Amino acid sequence: MKIIKILNNDLVNRLHIGFIVGTTCNYKCHYCFDGCNDGKYRFPSDFELIKTNLSHIVNVYKTNFNKTQIRIHVSGGEPTLWPMLGEFAEYFSKELGCKISISTNGTRTMRFWKEYARYFDDIGISVHNEACDPEHVIEVMDWVYNHEPDVLINSTVLMDPFNWDRSVELAEKLKSHPTPWVLKVRPVLFNGQLLHFTKDQLQYIKDKVKKIPPEDRIERYKELQVIQSNEPDVVAFTETGEILKYNTFKFLENDWQHFKGWKCNLGIDRLSIERDGSIQGSCGAKNLFGLLSPLSIYDSLLPEKFKPEIVKETTCPMNYCICATDIRMTKENVQL
Ligand code: SF4
Ligand code: SF4
Numbered sequence: 001m002k003i004i005k006i007l008n009n010d011l012v013n014r015l016h017i018g019f020i021v022g023t024t025c026n027y028k029c030h031y032c033f034d035g036c037n038d039g040k041y042r043f044p045s046d047f048e049l050i051k052t053n054l055s056h057i058v059n060v061y062k063t064n065f066n067k068t069q070i071r072i073h074v075s076g077g078e079p080t081l082w083p084m085l086g087e088f089a090e091y092f093s094k095e096l097g098c099k100i101s102i103s104t105n106g107t108r109t110m111r112f113w114k115e116y117a118r119y120f121d122d123i124g125i126s127v128h129n130e131a132c133d134p135e136h137v138i139e140v141m142d143w144v145y146n147h148e149p150d151v152l153i154n155s156t157v158l159m160d161p162f163n164w165d166r167s168v169e170l171a172e173k174l175k176s177h178p179t180p181w182v183l184k185v186r187p188v189l190f191n192g193q194l195l196h197f198t199k200d201q202l203q204y205i206k207d208k209v210k211k212i213p214p215e216d217r218i219e220r221y222k223e224l225q226v227i228q229s230n231e232p233d234v235v236a237f238t239e240t241g242e243i244l245k246y247n248t249f250k251f252l253e254n255d256w257q258h259f260k261g262w263k264c265n266l267g268i269d270r271l272s273i274e275r276d277g278s279i280q281g282s283c284g285a286k287n288l289f290g291l292l293s294p295l296s297i298y299d300s301l302l303p304e305k306f307k308p309e310i311v312k313e314t315t316c317p318m319n320y321c322i323c324a325t326d327i328r329m330t331k332e333n334v335q336l
Helices: 047-064 085-094 110-119 134-147 161-176 199-206 215-223 248-253 324-328
Strands: 003-007 014-020 069-075 099-104 122-127 152-159 182-187 209-211 234-238 243-246 270-273 278-280
Touching: 014 047, 047 069, 047 085, 069 085, 085 099, 085 110, 110 134, 122 134, 122 161, 134 152, 134 161, 152 161, 152 199, 161 182, 161 199, 161 209, 182 199, 234 248, 243 248, 248 324
Parallel strands: 014 069, 014 270, 069 099, 099 122, 122 152, 152 182
Antiparallel strands: 003 234, 182 209, 234 243, 270 278
16 A cells, blocks of 8 residues: 555644744753754744844734734743743734644743733743653643633643653653643654554553643633644545545555655645744755745745745655644655
């Protein structure tokens, strides 16, 4: 069986913008991506420039590509250490109607979360086994869950094959805590693959949702469109014309996440502002829209350069997709 096309219908009206705001982090996880916590890229300081340029990008997609839902996902490093984060979230949610989400290790003080949680639609706390204080994670999760009911607060324990017992201990501790916020587990991938795990460990990870809120809270999240009605499958077409539906885990298990040379909707459905400000793919592809060198969010001439005409599919230059959403994105093997 050979898959030649993947189609993702649920992203048609949605643009996802990942914004990596630097590489400063207060943790040093051994499995962290290269350079993610080295402090080399400082947090952006020119807030007016970010406002102008990112608003321009948002408006290009809204006006020309019918992107009615713009999601901005902020990450780092540890993004809550960026002093302008609250102002950023407030501006882009209120003024441009964007949905703002964040990946954080959750270590900022309760004072921070009480002041800024309201400006986010989705707060994802990653639980890292080496340094995590589960009591603090629980305190933050509980406060947001109880005081900001429209904010999807969720935690994900990164399951580390090199510190498996501690990872399970953390997951089970959070699971047994009575407040029913979302709790998931996710494997730490090495070279984009499920390496080093035993069969039993994979079974534990496969059952990835460990705790969910009651039905009325879930319905509210669905109304607010911060979660989808169902966990979407990958819709794949084979060369013999079969249409298959698999979850993304199946792709990882079978090592099917390799699409080099395929034409991919990266740049149409999804783009990423990297740690140095370059506008590229979430997977690391630098040739977004077929450009030889990436545009930069910190370029004062960006509004002149980022015209609707440049937006088009990307030819995949990468060895593998690094996340489930990238695997699910529409793409086609044009090399046949
Ligand atoms: S918390 Fe995240 S960014 Fe920081 S070291 Fe760990 S994996 Fe890297
Ligand atoms: S690695 Fe990037 S460019 Fe290649 S298929 Fe995945 S998302 Fe698309």
